[in-house]
Amino acid sequence: MTISRRDLVGRALALAAAPLLGPMRAFGEDADPLITSADQAVDVFDFERLARAKLPPAHFGYLATGVDGDATLHANTAGFGHLGLRVRRLVGVNQVDMSVNLFGTAWDTPIVIDPVGSQRAFHAEGELGTAKAARSRKTLQVLSTVSSTSVEDVGAARGEPVWYQLYPTDQWDITQALVKRARDAGCPALALTVDLQGGSNRVTLARSLRVDPRDCKTCHTTSRTQLSGFIAGKPMFSGLDLSKVGGLTSLDMNWDFVDRLRGIWPRKLLIKGIVTREDAELAIARGVDGIFVSNHGGRGEDSGRASIDSLPEVVAGVRGRIPVIVDGGIRRGSDIFKALALGANAVGIGRPYIWGLASFGQAGVEKVLDILKNELTIAMRQAGTRSVSDIDRSYVVDDRRA
Ligand SMILES: Cc1cc2nc3c(=O)[nH]c(=O)nc-3n(C[C@H](O)[C@H](O)[C@H](O)COP(=O)(O)O)c2cc1C
Numbered sequence: 001m002t003i004s005r006r007d008l009v010g011r012a013l014a015l016a017a018a019p020l021l022g023p024m025r026a027f028g029e030d031a032d033p034l035i036t037s038a039d040q041a042v043d044v045f046d047f048e049r050l051a052r053a054k055l056p057p058a059h060f061g062y063l064a065t066g067v068d069g070d071a072t073l074h075a076n077t078a079g080f081g082h083l084g085l086r087v088r089r090l091v092g093v094n095q096v097d098m099s100v101n102l103f104g105t106a107w108d109t110p111i112v113i114d115p116v117g118s119q120r121a122f123h124a125e126g127e128l129g130t131a132k133a134a135r136s137r138k139t140l141q142v143l144s145t146v147s148s149t150s151v152e153d154v155g156a157a158r159g160e161p162v163w164y165q166l167y168p169t170d171q172w173d174i175t176q177a178l179v180k181r182a183r184d185a186g187c188p189a190l191a192l193t194v195d196l197q198g199g200s201n202r203v204t205l206a207r208s209l210r211v212d213p214r215d216c217k218t219c220h221t222t223s224r225t226q227l228s229g230f231i232a233g234k235p236m237f238s239g240l241d242l243s244k245v246g247g248l249t250s251l252d253m254n255w256d257f258v259d260r261l262r263g264i265w266p267r268k269l270l271i272k273g274i275v276t277r278e279d280a281e282l283a284i285a286r287g288v289d290g291i292f293v294s295n296h297g298g299r300g301e302d303s304g305r306a307s308i309d310s311l312p313e314v315v316a317g318v319r320g321r322i323p324v325i326v327d328g329g330i331r332r333g334s335d336i337f338k339a340l341a342l343g344a345n346a347v348g349i350g351r352p353y354i355w356g357l358a359s360f361g362q363a364g365v366e367k368v369l370d371i372l373k374n375e376l377t378i379a380m381r382q383a384g385t386r387s388v389s390d391i392d393r394s395y396v397v398d399d400r401r402a
Helices: 005-020 022-027 044-054 057-064 071-081 126-136 151-158 172-184 203-210 227-231 255-264 277-285 307-318 333-341 351-360 362-383
Strands: 083-085 100-102 105-107 111-113 140-143 163-166 189-193 268-274 290-293 324-327 346-349 396-398
Touching: 044 057, 044 351, 044 362, 057 203, 057 351, 071 083, 071 307, 071 333, 083 333, 083 362, 111 362, 126 140, 126 151, 126 351, 126 362, 140 151, 163 172, 172 255, 189 255, 189 290, 255 268, 268 277, 277 307, 290 307, 307 324, 307 333, 333 346, 333 362, 346 351, 351 362
Parallel strands: 111 140, 111 346, 140 163, 163 189, 189 268, 268 290, 290 324, 324 346
Antiparallel strands: 083 396, 100 105
């Protein structure tokens, strides 16, 4: 890679400016120069550092936060560290095919763009930048209910309808309106998120709000800490009477709700946030079409359990009957390889592509997808696997059980 004089000057300036970015110190500093264009990134962490430097503290805090002492957040990445790869040699790995099939649609890679709310808080392009990157990289995108752009506009930018993530709220008429809109927009799949039902104590976010008292009207209408102020400005809630809404989900939500939702959603229905074998079996018994093994990127419960550690029991409960997508802490191609080896059909990424979006908009998201794809290609070759179906449990050892 050649680095132009302009890039060198940019890097020097960024390095010189880093200590001046006062409040960012709260999130830690790194002496490495910041990248100045997406193509300079060598791994996804180059984007994390730049996002930390560029974003207002409250927005970076919203992105980075876990719950309580961030134990589950850290467990998600640490979980991969316990897994080593048993690599095979002399297989002949010139052709590597990482395509996967979900509900009859073939995807070039097993990487799914997870739902992340309020993307205009990270870059002016917001969900449209993500959608254009998903289009150019032919990647499956799941749109959040609390997106800063509507499902219709995102579908238009993506070039086809996206999957829709549902926070049903605690009001059935609002659930119906959201589902109808996703249905009318042609979304082929709906993912009901069930892992925030007990609320979440986001300490890192609360700390970031202390150092960033601005009232950001891009993200909030009235109050930045109250739900009403958060959702009222979101396009998917536009025109709806939100006066009775008390939560993104109801504390009463149970499996009967899944049946009820089934009654108004004619296409594929997934549940996002399953982490046990028992719940996987219940989901199948209720006719659910797919599962996201997820703890919301460590932003839900303070379980301290990595989602990669939840994956094997969910896979055991599912027994190949429906697709399983796992997310949480995936930062490298080798992490994707490990998830596939433990039985996932695909993997979701959240923060990594948002780091890319915050850094360079669409180009940043594209580069994150390219990096992970390239790393997975190398991991597959190194391990001696030519296709996703070659990758099984025999390729992974867990140092806690070895
Ligand atoms: C800033 C942020 C916002 C999120 N918003 C949503 C959301 O609106 N709906 C949802 O189901 N999950 C949401 N998630 C969770 C992601 O879909 C995903 O499960 C998680 O980010 C994966 O972990 P990772 O960030 O370590 O890759 C959000 C995550 C982050 C970091």
